[in-house]
Amino acid sequence: MNDIRFDIASLRAAYQSGLGIAEVIDAVLARIDAAGDPGIFIHLATKEEILAEAEALGSFDPVAKPLWGIPFAVKDNIDVAGMPTTAACTEYAYTPDKDATVVARLKAAGAFVVGKTNLDQFATGLVGVRTPWPIPRNAIDPKLVPGGSSSGSAVATARGIVSFALGTDTAGSGRIPAGLNSIVGLKPTVGALSTTGVVPACRTLDCVSVFALTVDDAYAVFSVAAAHDAADPYSRAIAVQPLAARPPVLTIGIPEKADLKFFGDASMQAGFEAALKSLETLGARLVEIPFGDFYATADLLYEGAWVAERYAAIRDFFEANEAALHPVTRKIIGGARNLSAADAFRGLYALQAYKARLTPVIASVDLFCMPTAPTHYSVDAVLADPIVTNSRLGTYTNFVNLLDMCG
Incomplete structure (x- = not known):
């Protein structure tokens, strides 16, 4: 099943044609093994945990749940209930009992979490090497830095382990690793995505970012995750518009x-x-x-x-x-x-x-x-x-x- 395409449109079509979500989970785990890179994830859900999360989604329904059955990873400065949040510092670790707002919205849309990804510690860096865990290997050329601080999220997406991943961006951390690993990185306007449940770096600048295989996928994830959050004082009610047609002259x-x-x-x-x-x-x-x-x-x-x-x-x-x-x-x-x-x-x-x-x-x-x-x-x-x-x-x-x- 390693030939399954993980962009959202392809996965949705495969599900429509009868592909089982268990087969996708097997493909995710096989790709993690094939990558042979211990630096990508700080925490991985077990196969049993992922299957339980998938079974709770119910039957395939891309209308009610537009991200049904789509696997994603989460940078380890963003809370996922039941998974430790470390910000790449063991001594800082805690296990939250609730999801960050953006994670909760994506789960509600049918996406499921594979694990928590490595980063430059406390999201301080653009290189991806400032971590006590192994350095994630750049998906294009392992001699190059993976970029940071969202290093693991970018590499996991670029290697096709997940369809998309969440990162954060305070100075380029959602764009530099995307560029270095030849994928799409979307940094929204400050406040467009809630930072409730995100370990702060610079609260006045922090943005949750999206790594994806295509522009359409990045925007689809953003469209689901974006909403005003009263619990986040920096949240802003920014209307999500359809991707506009290109004007005659840009x-x-x-x-x-x-x-x-x-x-x-x-x-x-x-x-x-x-x-x-x-x-x-x-x-x-x-x-x-x-x-x-x-x-x-x-x-x-x-x-x-x-x-x-x-x-x-x-x-x-x-x-x-x-x-x-x-x-x-x-x-x-x-x-x-x-x-x-x-x-x-x-x-x-x-x-x-x-x-x-x-x-x-x-x-x-x-x-x-x-x-x-x-x-x-x-x-x-x-x-x-x-x-x-x-x-x-x-x-x-x-x-x-x-x-x-x-x-």
Whole structure:
């Protein structure tokens, strides 16, 4: 059964033709074994647990339950009832008695959870190597980092173990690993998906994200999971619209040539240029935009307010268990101890000024097209220089959350 296609449309058609959900579960478990990668999952449900969850769905009904029989994985900073939540830190672990709101909505739509996936500890990183568990292997080239922080979710999806997976995205964690593993990563607007039951990183920026095999699948999952949640003070009632037909001419903003950054990666630059030519062939109008203010906005993420926010999220645990943290995570979050409230406000004021300048720029185009990441790094390169490589990976993602954009 390893030849079963796991995109939602294919699985739904297979169920319609008589495929049994037990066969899909067998395929999931076979693919986990075939991957031979102990770094993908931190916790796996047993076959008996998955079968029990599947049996509780009742008979196939894609109208009442649009995700009936669709297997998914959940990043291990998002609660699944009865499964431990670790945020990739054993000492932090707890077992919730209820699902995170997004998980509950997806289960209600018929999807079932396979397990909890690995991540950069406390969702701090874009590389996927800051974990006490084995590092998940990149699904395309195991010498490359898998990307983070949602490393396990991206790899599980890319390897066809699940149809989709949930991640989180605070600075690019739902997009970088998707790009590095050649799948779709959807980062919604802040508040579109509830973060109730999600271990916070930066609460003002955190988004639950979706990894999927196709754009249609990512949007289908988002459409089911999106809803206002009174329990989440950052939740917003954002109407989910059908995917719109493309207008006759799309105006697409791209970074000015002088502002493009690839850090010497000629193949990435060539790939981006080829993508732009494809857009022009489709009739899009490309508009070069100065990117200096976008990059300056991104730099704020590593300054006072948002480093302090990461510290605030786990302050009590950090102070009581500092030695339990991954060395790089400890260094980054611990740096907040040297910050003052004045530092935080300086960052907030700077962000507001950039928002004021960039709002008309953003409004001047239909959308932006830029690389997901400017270059790819090997695991060895990241371990040798964990800060600079991580920062470079976020070149085109860090400002998106700060400016309240989706991607």
